[in-house]
Amino acid sequence: MRRRGKGIGLLSGGLDSILAVKVLQEQPLELLGITFFTPFFGPEPGLKAGRMTGIPTRAVDIGPVFLEMLKNPPHGYGRHMNPCIDCHGLMLREAAGILAAEGADFLFTGEVVGQRPMSQRRAAMKIVEKMSGLSGRILRPLSAKLLEPTVVELEGIVEREKLLDLHGRGRKRQMELAARYGIRDFPQPGGGCMLTKEGFARKVKELLAMLPEADTGDVEWLKWGRHFRLGASCLLTVGRSKSENERLSAMARPGDVVLRVPSHPGPTGILFGKAKRRAHVHMASMIVAAYSDVALGERVEVHWRQGAEQGRIPVKNVGKEPWATRLL
Ligand code: SF4
DSSP, X not given: OOOOOEEEEEOOSSHHHHHHHHHHTTXXXXXXXXXXXXXXXXXXXXXXXXHHHTOOEEEEEOHHHHHHHHHSOTTOOOSSSOOHHXXXXXXXXXXXXXXXXXXXXXXXXXXXXXXXXXXXXXXXXXHHHHHHTOTTOEEOTTTGGGSOOOHHHHTTSSOGGGSOXXXXXXXXXXXXXXXXHTOOOOOOTTTTOGGGSHHHHHHHHHHHHHOTTOOHHHHHHTTSSEEEEXXXXXXXXXXXXXXXXXXXXXXXXXXXXXXXXXXXXXXXXXXXESOOHHHHHHHHHHHHHHTSSOOTTOEEEEEEEETTEEEEEEEEOOOSGGGGGGBO
């Protein structure tokens, strides 16, 4: 009797990864989903895909290793800061470790030949396969018939005849399959990756240029508030609403300087990077005062704390205009 194989799917949560599971569920296989997350994209869509298809799905944090790759991706960036080829290679490499630990036979993805200009060209697929160290064990069920048979197809663990031959950028066949499988309410491909958003990508680029040693915590600051450059390696995040201020205060790490104007409604500021205590904290205090309800020209005391240390700085509100050139 044919052995029941075990496959591990990389679930992005997009329609194609859901369809890849559905196509494989036409065969007697044991399937497990994994969905990676970083500060740039979360696990929710992949976990939802797992629920929709009924396969157990695990979220795996690859933030630190992803950020190191993002600083210098060997295959470059896409339109913005999205290093798609190296991202796929990294995910498959991480998944290869899970495959070994789980004793699974193959990995599978929802990739479709020729669908994305950067990462889903045949050549790029071969590159990422090589990067993963799993040549012959990565199955793309939606395009398998257009690709060389994988080891699991040759061994008969997966029936090649039941796989598909989708290619190109058209979505017609995917939509037909979605209707056939009764799949509705799926996210658009790539829509969840913040590195593909122009404004955020620009901020990430600046952050990495200013702070080459930036960690995932530094990236988190870019998601909230306004951002100012205060020096060669020092940045200030200023909350834009009560909820952002609360979030910023709660997220502060022991090395970050937290600033606020207790006497007036106004923002919370977080100074991070290589802050030179006097110069940068003073400048940050002036910016926090400028974005508070303190009247133009009025003097006010800004409070700061960094871990167990704290202090007060008297500043005059000179308005927002002088700081506009420092906005990221
Ligand atoms: S869009 Fe983002 S998550 Fe998707 S492959 Fe590219 S870098 Fe990775």
